[in-house]
Amino acid sequence: MINKNNTISRKSELSNKDYKWGFSTDVETELAPKGLSEDIVRLISSKKKEPDWLLEWRLKAFRHWVDLEDKDMEPNWARVQYPRMDFQDIYYYAAPVSKKDKAPNSMEEVDPEMLEAFEKLGIPLNEREKLAGVAVDAVFDSVSIATTFGEKLSEMGIIFCSFTEATQKHPELVKKYLGSVVPYTDNFYASLNSAVFSDGSFAYIPPGVKCPMELMTYFRINTEGSGQFERTLIIADKGSYVSYLEGCTAPMRKTSQLHAAVVELVALDDSEIKYSTIQNWFPGTKDGEGGVYNFVTKRGRAESSAKISWTQVETGSAITWKYPSVILKGDNSVGEFFSVALANNHQQADTGTKMIHIGRNTKSTIVSKGISAGKGSNTYRGGVQIMPTAENATNHTQCDSLLIGDQCGAHTVPYIQVRNPSAKLEHEASTSKVSDDQLFYLMSRGLSEEEAHHMIITGWSRDVIKELPFEFAIEASQLLKVSLEGAVG
Amino acid sequence: MPKHFFPESVKKFHDLLETRKSVPSLGTNIDVLKKIAWDYFSSTGIPLHRRGNELWKYTNLKPLSDTSFTLSSDSDVNVEDIVNEIPWSKDWHNILFINGMYRPDSLGKLDLPSGLSISDFQHNNMWANFGSLAKPNSGTFAALNTVFVQDGISIKIEPDTKIRKPINIIFVVSEVPRNFATFPRVYLDVGENSEATMIESYISLTSHPILTIPVVEIEQHTEAILRHYRIQMENENSFHIGSTRVGQKGSSKFESSTFATGPRIGRNDIHVSLNEPDATCQLHGLYITFGDQQQDNEISTTHSKPSCTSGQFYKGILAGKSTAVFSGDIVVEKGAQKSIADQKDLNLLLSKGVEIDTKPSLEIFADDVQCSHGATAGHIDLNSLFYLQSRGLDFNTAKAMLIRGFADEMIVEFELTELFEFISGLVDDIIPTLQSQSDTIGTT
Numbered sequence: 001m002i003n004k005n006n007t008i009s010r011k012s013e014l015s016n017k018d019y020k021w022g023f024s025t026d027v028e029t030e031l032a033p034k035g036l037s038e039d040i041v042r043l044i045s046s047k048k049k050e051p052d053w054l055l056e057w058r059l060k061a062f063r064h065w066v067d068l069e070d071k072d073m074e075p076n077w078a079r080v081q082y083p084r085m086d087f088q089d090i091y092y093y094a095a096p097v098s099k100k101d102k103a104p105n106s107m108e109e110v111d112p113e114m115l116e117a118f119e120k121l122g123i124p125l126n127e128r129e130k131l132a133g134v135a136v137d138a139v140f141d142s143v144s145i146a147t148t149f150g151e152k153l154s155e156m157g158i159i160f161c162s163f164t165e166a167t168q169k170h171p172e173l174v175k176k177y178l179g180s181v182v183p184y185t186d187n188f189y190a191s192l193n194s195a196v197f198s199d200g201s202f203a204y205i206p207p208g209v210k211c212p213m214e215l216m217t218y219f220r221i222n223t224e225g226s227g228q229f230e231r232t233l234i235i236a237d238k239g240s241y242v243s244y245l246e247g248c249t250a251p252m253r254k255t256s257q258l259h260a261a262v263v264e265l266v267a268l269d270d271s272e273i274k275y276s277t278i279q280n281w282f283p284g285t286k287d288g289e290g291g292v293y294n295f296v297t298k299r300g301r302a303e304s305s306a307k308i309s310w311t312q313v314e315t316g317s318a319i320t321w322k323y324p325s326v327i328l329k330g331d332n333s334v335g336e337f338f339s340v341a342l343a344n345n346h347q348q349a350d351t352g353t354k355m356i357h358i359g360r361n362t363k364s365t366i367v368s369k370g371i372s373a374g375k376g377s378n379t380y381r382g383g384v385q386i387m388p389t390a391e392n393a394t395n396h397t398q399c400d401s402l403l404i405g406d407q408c409g410a411h412t413v414p415y416i417q418v419r420n421p422s423a424k425l426e427h428e429a430s431t432s433k434v435s436d437d438q439l440f441y442l443m444s445r446g447l448s449e450e451e452a453h454h455m456i457i458t459g460w461s462r463d464v465i466k467e468l469p470f471e472f473a474i475e476a477s478q479l480l481k482v483s484l485e486g487a488v489g
Numbered sequence: 490m491p492k493h494f495f496p497e498s499v500k501k502f503h504d505l506l507e508t509r510k511s512v513p514s515l516g517t518n519i520d521v522l523k524k525i526a527w528d529y530f531s532s533t534g535i536p537l538h539r540r541g542n543e544l545w546k547y548t549n550l551k552p553l554s555d556t557s558f559t560l561s562s563d564s565d566v567n568v569e570d571i572v573n574e575i576p577w578s579k580d581w582h583n584i585l586f587i588n589g590m591y592r593p594d595s596l597g598k599l600d601l602p603s604g605l606s607i608s609d610f611q612h613n614n615m616w617a618n619f620g621s622l623a624k625p626n627s628g629t630f631a632a633l634n635t636v637f638v639q640d641g642i643s644i645k646i647e648p649d650t651k652i653r654k655p656i657n658i659i660f661v662v663s664e665v666p667r668n669f670a671t672f673p674r675v676y677l678d679v680g681e682n683s684e685a686t687m688i689e690s691y692i693s694l695t696s697h698p699i700l701t702i703p704v705v706e707i708e709q710h711t712e713a714i715l716r717h718y719r720i721q722m723e724n725e726n727s728f729h730i731g732s733t734r735v736g737q738k739g740s741s742k743f744e745s746s747t748f749a750t751g752p753r754i755g756r757n758d759i760h761v762s763l764n765e766p767d768a769t770c771q772l773h774g775l776y777i778t779f780g781d782q783q784q785d786n787e788i789s790t791t792h793s794k795p796s797c798t799s800g801q802f803y804k805g806i807l808a809g810k811s812t813a814v815f816s817g818d819i820v821v822e823k824g825a826q827k828s829i830a831d832q833k834d835l836n837l838l839l840s841k842g843v844e845i846d847t848k849p850s851l852e853i854f855a856d857d858v859q860c861s862h863g864a865t866a867g868h869i870d871l872n873s874l875f876y877l878q879s880r881g882l883d884f885n886t887a888k889a890m891l892i893r894g895f896a897d898e899m900i901v902e903f904e905l906t907e908l909f910e911f912i913s914g915l916v917d918d919i920i921p922t923l924q925s926q927s928d929t930i931g932t933t
Contacts, residue, residue, distance in 0.1 A: 077541065386866075388841070403856035406826070413850040417547075418866040421807075421838030422930045425867065431853050431860040 032093035038062060041195050044093050048164045048198070051171055054178075061184035061194030074188050078350035079379040079411060080319045082256070082293060090258055092196045092229070153213075157206040160215050163231055166202035173204055177235055181264040181301045181327070189260040189321075190297040193229045197262070200230035205240035205271070214469055216245040232263040236271035236306070243274040245472060256284075256318060257292045265300030265308055269330065272307040273300060276468050277324075278476055281316040283483075288346030288375075291318025298322065304330030304359070311467040313476040314341040314351060315483040323381065325354035328362035328390070335364040338464040340476070342483050343376030343408070352382035352399075352413075357390035357423070368399035369461050372408035373484060379411040386423040394424045401431040402460060404453070404484070454481050498535035498554045505670070506636065509560055515610060515639075519619070526625035526635035533629050544628075547814045547846040548785040553728045553754055558670035558700050560637075562588040564663040566694065568595060571661065576690050576720060578907045581657040588662055589671030590640045604650030604683070608643050610674075618643070618676055622706040622734035628758075630730045634672045634704040641674030644687075648680035648710070655686040655905060660703065662693040662723070670700040677706070679713040679741075688908065690720040691729060698726040698753075705733045709741040711765070718908060719747040721755055722915070725780060730756040739765035746902040747774040748912055749784050750919060756785040763790065763797040774803040775899035777919055778811035778843075779926050785814040792825040799829075804899045805836040806892060807843040809926035815847040817862070823854040832862035837895050839868065839927035868930040888927075889920050 032043055041062045045055040068074070069087070153160050159170060167174050184194035201217040217232065236242050246263075259281060267273045275298075284291025294317035300308035310324040326335030337353035355364035370378040380399045401410035412429050434456050442452035458465070458477055465473050506527075514520055535554045536545040566587050577583070582599060584607065585592045591609045593599065601607065625635040646652060660673055679685055693699050701723060709715055721729050729752045735743055749755050761770045776784045790799045805813045815834040836845045849862040869891050877887035896916050903909045 077543075401851075401853065403853065403858070406823070406856045408856065409852070409854045411850070411852045412862065414848060414864070416847045416864055416866065417844070418836070418838065418846075419844045421840055421843055421868045421928070423838070423866060423868075425865060427849070427862075427864040429849075429851070429862050431851055431858060433856045433858070 031091050034091055035088040036090070036092055036196065040092050044196060044198055047093065048167065050167055053175060054167055057179065057184065058195050061191050062196075064185055065188070065191035065195055068188050068191060075321070078321050078381070079377065080321060080348040080350050082319055082348075085258065085293070087192075093198055153211075156209055156212070158209060158211055159202065159204040161202055163197070163200040163202045163233065166233075170202075170204070173235065174202070174233065177233060177264065177266050179264075181266060181299050182262050182297050187297060189295040190262050193231060193260050193262045193297070197229045197231040200232045200261070202232070203234045203242060203244065205236045205242045207237040208239045209237075210240065211242040214243045214245050216247070218247045228257070228259045228261070230261050232261070233266075234264070234273060234275070235266045236268060236273045238268045239270045241272045243469060244276070245469060246275070246277045247280070256290055257282075259292050259294045259296070259317075261296045263296070263298040263324075267300060267302045267306035267308050267333075269304040269306060271303075272309075274309045275300070275311070275324070276472055277310075277312040277314075278472055278479065279312065279314045279316050279320070280479060282318075283316050283345065283347050284318040286345050288318070291347075292316065293318060294320045294322060296322040298324035299327065300325070300335075301327045301329055302333035302335060305332040306330060307334040307336070309336040309338075309467070310353065311338040311464065312340070313464070313468070313479065314339065314349060315479045317349070318347060320347075320349040320351050322351045323354055323383075325356065326364065327356045327358065328364065328393075329358045331359040332361045333359055334362070337364075337366045337368070338467045339368045340371070340461045340464045340480070341369070341378055341380075342371045342480060343373070343378040344483055345374040345376060348377045350379040350381055352380045354383040355385070355395060357384075357386045357393040357395070360389070360391040360393075362390055362393045364395045366395070366397040366399070367463050369464055370399070370401040370410055371404070371457065371461075371480075371484075372401065372410045373404040375407045377409040377411070379413060380429075381413045381415075383415040384417070384425065384427075386418045386420050386425065388419045390420050390423065392422050392424075393420065395426070397427040397429075399429045400460070401429075402457065403431065403433045450485075454484065457484065495534045495537050495554070498537065499531045501554070501557060502530065502633065502636075505558060505560060509637070509639075512639065522620050522625045523636055526632040529626035530629060530632040530636060533632075536629055544787065544816075547812070548754065548756065548783050550754065553700070556668060556698050556700075556728070558668045558698075560670060562663065562665050562669060564665055566595075566661055566663045571692075571694070575659055575661070575692055576657065576688055576718075576908050576911045577659075578657070581655045581688075582652075584642065584656065584658045586640070586658065586660045586671075586673050588665065588669065589660075589673050591642050602652065604647040605652050605656075605685075606645045608645075610640050610642070618678070618706070618708065619674075622708065622736050623704045623732055628732065630702050630756075630758075631704055631732050634674060634702045634732070637670070637672040637702075638674045638704075639672065641676070643676040643678070645678045646680050646683045646685050646713075648682055650680060650683045652683070652685040655688055657688045658690070660689070660691045660701065662695055662699050662701075664694045665697060665699075666695070668698045668700075669695070670702070673701075673703045675703070675705045677708070677715075679707070679709045679715050681710040682712045683710075684714040686716040686718075686905070688718045688720070691723055691731075693723040693727055696724055696726065698728065699723060700727065701729045701731070703731045705731070707733070707735045707743070709735065709737045709743060711738045712740045713738070714742045715744070716904070717743065717745040718903060718905075719745065719757070720912070721747070721749045721757065722751040725751060725753055725782065727752045728754045730754075731758065733757075733759045735759070735761040735770070737761065737763050737765070737768040737770060740767040742768070743770040745770075745772050746899070748899075748903070748915070749774065749776040749786070750778070750915070752782065754783045754785075756787065758787040760789045761791070761799070763792050763799065764794060766794045766796045768794075769798040771800045772802070773899060773902045775805075775896060776803070776813055777806045777896070777916070777923070778813050779807075779809040779919075779922055780811060781809065782811045783813070784811070785816070787814075787816045789818040789820070790830065792819070792821045792828045792830065795825050796827040797825065797829075799831075801832045801834075801849075803834045804895065805834070805845060806839065806896060806923065807836065807845060808839040808923040810840075810842040812844040812846070815845075815849070815864075817849045818852065819850075819860060819862070820852045821855050821858050821860065825855050826857040828855060828858040828860070830858070830860045834864045836864075836866040837869065837892065838866055839892070839923055841928050841930075885924060888924060892920055892923060893917070
């Protein structure tokens, strides 16, 4: 039933010079037939040579998802609008085929066209990245194609590899932690992902180890009509530290593409995970055609004195539905969420976070900046829950919105639930436009209106951008600039 | 029909309606509205399913739905006996509802100034605007009120009239020896360039569970000014679900302060529409809960036109095992430029076991706006407590002073002297209960 050697060679169908990542790459792709069934789930599992318990887990997830689908439980509470999705019209498995039809052992074996694609993306996968000091796991469509620096990391006991490799080489870790933060019953898209996830990244940092470089995954959807369902699992063992980066792009396609990922972070006692995302999936054309539907479940669990920090810059996707959350389970654990979300043209973003305080003396900080321009709609939806056990929990939330133009929308929906009176909780938010006085000042110093806007927005987002690793911070700032082109004036 | 529908809750009210069959019709037009309202209610039932139901996410109405009510009352109230227990002044225009029925006879003849008229449901013209703001199918409880409403008043203030004395409406339930439900209705029309003050208070003399589902509609014309006070203080076995709908025209001004305590389940829905430019509205509220009470505030302001200003400022004090909800919403519609809106909800949590769910939300569809919101929740600051004790106050007095201080910012919003004193007294009376149900929290 596998449709082998089906060469996808459609050129980008749309001309939209604003999205410079919109190329598609001619690589041979192995496609499973469209549609979703138990057979497809079994096929994906067998393609990945997975152990039986994982197949069982996938099937349970699939049955749960079918049940949710039957009961019409696709989430509809977010402030986003899109035509009803036909889940049978999606390729659930699209893997680039390397010439020898097997996973590459070294960089030389990686399809040169694919490497070229990553060059275009600015992802250095070969020797040069030593200078950058970033270990990269690149996920093309749904399959991890190359992981760099594996050897150097393994000397320290750090495991950083594709998810598939992890299920084969470290099944005990995967079995122990997969679904422990986001169970397959969590929500509609998490169930779907659990059934059909094809690959993703896996990282394990042993006790007491400080990961010496940033780990990075680059995701790209290449095949038209395919969904990307990657799964990331990061485990920071006791007293360890890791900083993880994630970047995403997709070619420009007229049809919308579904991206339903799950990210699980496990921060054991005294450890720290810093997770940074630059999400730049294709946002659709200026008229709202195409674009990626980004329905992602991201959650971390922080044990005693552990810290989980999410930083995200969201400029892409036609629709974003994403709430990176932290379960503050252990005493003295810390959760942070820093976000800049931009919605221009017809983009719709409903994003935020959830901080669930369970342990004593837990602390969370939320800083969210939403920018709406064009006909974009941007919603911050955040939840802070203080459970009865969370003595002396503190939360500080700040969410600001900036509006550019009178056709866009900016919404703030914070849910605050306090069930322990010793909690200290503050929430503040504001919504405004770029002030004429500030613009006038900058323009009187010789900046154009667009430059002035960009400078103000960069300054306004600084609280979040400064949380990003250096290289990412520059990229993020540029992305904001590019994404806002044409929105001013 | 909603996904989760509880037919038994409809049956209960259907049976209740049957007991009223012999009551004469209020007219064909009203019967039409009642029919629409019943059709609506019988399709929704009492909203018992909370998951995914944004309007009733946190308040559990099961106790209400499990209780049966009657509509027949046979006891009366002598006002002289209760004047100390209600907001009252001989100088006000006092209007009395006993057991849901307007009783113009009970207080002697009303001495109304020119420009102010009050008509009751027995007068036909009263019904002209009935349901214009609180539509019969605009919500479960607005519908229930429309179905069961038997009596109400319409207050009209002519243009260019300043009504000096407050209009004081008391809704009292007498010592009925059984569970009892009332569905009163008030329509207030404030004419162009007029000014008035209105007080609504809800009290009960019985200790039986009572259900009060009032609907108040307020239409404010250009440049009209209305100060509105609402006091909810029924007995602790009762249920109160009130809806207030306000429509404001250009440059009008609406100021409202609510005080909520008492019932087992209290719910206060206030929806204000700023329908023309330059209208302003300020909504204030203080809610105090203890025992196993639930108090839910559903407050929404819509800016439909440019240059309007609005504010929502609520404070809550929670003790015992009580829960409270603040669900505030400010909507700035497309084109409503130069809108200024501010929203705040601050909570004082006194004991383990309380729960506050606060959701101050903003929905903004225009760019030239200034909107902000904030929410806090916390316990008594131990440093302040220590400070007061170091000045010689004992622990309990110091704590009472801090609770009182927290409430004061809202109590002063009840600007009428008599009302201010009444609310101050009420809060002072409640504080010992709050203290007895509070814990010492935090470390110094």
